[in-house]
Amino acid sequence: MDPIVSTDALAAFCERAAKFEYVTVDTEFLRETTYWPRLCLIQVATDEEAVLIDPLAPDIRLAPFFALLANPDVTKVFHAARQDIEIFVKLTGAVPANIYDTQVAASVCGFGDSASYDSLVRAICNVEIDKSSRFTDWSARPLTEKQSTYALADVTWLRDIYRELRQQVESTKRGDWVEDELTVLRSIDTYVVQPEQAWQRLKMKFNRPRDLAALKVLARWREQKAQDTDQPRSRVLKDDVLQELATQRPLTPDAFEKLRAVPRGYGRSSAAGEIIALLKEVDALPKSALPAMPERYRGPSPKGxxxxxxxxxxxxxxxxxxxxxxxxxxxxxxxxxxxxxxxxxxxxxxxxxxxxxxxxxxxxxxxxxxxxxxxxxxxxxxxxxxxxx
Structure with missing residues (x-):
């Protein structure tokens, strides 16, 4: 199966696809060394055909496909949609219109929490998928026949899964359950991380307001740095380093050398200089400007x-x-x-x-x-x- 590598061929397919009630969609991407996922392949299927779209081809523009994603008359069916949609939000600035996630539908139909695509193919289609191409370099060209077959299977069996789950949801009258879950996936806030809110993703507890203030500015700095340099957060600073910096608040390069979580010599780096400046600002804050700590609950323990x-x-x-x-x-x-x-x-x-x-x-x-x-x-x-x- 040769992938679509030109804008004209993509436009022709999208014109055909727009006539169907739904299309199934999946992506292959790389993200191990970047903050933003690098889109390497798009798989799409209608009831009549399944195609691979090569976003890395030099002569292709994805505008026709983005128009299909924005078409409210066509349901876009994903499985475990969050990462796929995150890619399209980054590329288009919008969440695809009229999305449906079969993992969500499966969870309300008794297939368990976070049911995998493989398990649904096995349970609903009675087929065992060859997983040997799961961990592969999707940026390498040309794609092998084995890679193409594996990638297409992610959207061809998805058609049968979608139809079966949709029927089960309707027969059990749980459509509102699915819709409630999809509300989160349909919100652009799910995919856009604002640096100012990055601290909320960290499961850290502090007893002192100034420690929390330091965590907020450090998490914001790390998130912005990761976005600007397109590298994973952990490559900028690991979570345990953030926590130690927030509580110890080193204000000189030498003070960094006394921290256990910080690499030796880090205090002399330009990044450390930026951190020191931020921590000095935190130390200078009056008590009235520090964040309020949550009230300590006195009653039955939630873990009791x-x-x-x-x-x-x-x-x-x-x-x-x-x-x-x-x-x-x-x-x-x-x-x-x-x-x-x-x-x-x-x-x-x-x-x-x-x-x-x-x-x-x-x-x-x-x-x-x-x-x-x-x-x-x-x-x-x-x-x-x-x-x-």
């Missing part, structure tokens, strides 16, 4: 018995409805429910609240209990007088 009880309920509800537990509520959301009856979490909104959230609050406050039976965990009403004892 109450949280465990809610997790048992979650597992029971997930098994009862044949859906991945993580789609209903994450572990962090369970923690939030223990701490706050009005937590701003998906588990207390929409279909999730009806399915689980209301039961979780009732269980938390002793209005229902759980019993183990041969049929599994069941909820039972609790006498209000007994609950108060």
């Amino acid at each position: 018995a109450v949280g465990d009880l809610l997790r048992v309920l979650l597992k029971a509800v997930a098994e009862q409805h044949g859906v991945a537990a993580r789609i209903i509520a994450t572990s962090d959301e369970i923690d939030a429910l223990v701490l706050d009856d009005e937590a701003d979490v998906p588990a207390l909104k929409g279909w999730r609240r009806k399915l689980f959230g209301e039961k979780a609050l009732s269980l938390k406050h002793g209005k229902i209990g759980l019993v183990a039976t041969r049929k599994g965990i069941l909820e039972i009403a609790v006498n209000p007088a007994q609950a108060a004892e």
Whole structure:
């Protein structure tokens, strides 16, 4: 299968594809040494044909394909869409219109959380995919026949998976479940990382406001540097280095040499000079300008018995409805429910609240209990007088 390497051929295919209700889409890219993914191949299929598009070809412009992505009348079907869409957001500045993610659909149809494409091909199409070309240099040209066959399989079997899952979603009346999940994928904020918000991605806890202030400016600096130089964040500074810099705040080149996580000699680099300047600004901040620390909660631990009880309920509800537990509520959301009856979490909104959230609050406050039976965990009403004892 020869890939499309000219704009005219691509435009002709996209014109044909625009007549169909949906197309399946996948990409191959490289990202090991860059911040931004480097697009190496695009795979697209309609009900009648499947093609490879070579974005590295010297005589091709991808405008016709971008127009197809923006066409609201054609559903763009992906599997595990986030990284593919991130590429197109970078290239076009917009999220493709009318997207559908079969991994999301699979999770609400009982195939488990984050079902792989291979597992769905096996379960739905009864086919075993050859995985030997998964780790390959997709920038090398020409593509081998084995590479082409592997790449096309990512969109050809996806057609059957999409049709089957769409039917299952409709028959179980869970379309709103899927739509709720797709809302996140359809938001451009999902793919555009603002340097000022980079600190929020880091799972670090501090007890002192000035440490948190330092983390915010350091994370912003690293994110901007990674974007500007197109290299992974970890190549600019690893997470553990950020944490040590935020707490120790070295203000001279020599002070860097006393840090365990920082490479020897780093304090003399131009990057260290920029960091020192930022940390001096943090040290000069008055207390009134420091970020507020979250109030320390005094009550049941979210990792204690109450949280465990809610997790048992979650597992029971997930098994009862044949859906991945993580789609209903994450572990962090369970923690939030223990701490706050009005937590701003998906588990207390929409279909999730009806399915689980209301039961979780009732269980938390002793209005229902759980019993183990041969049929599994069941909820039972609790006498209000007994609950108060």
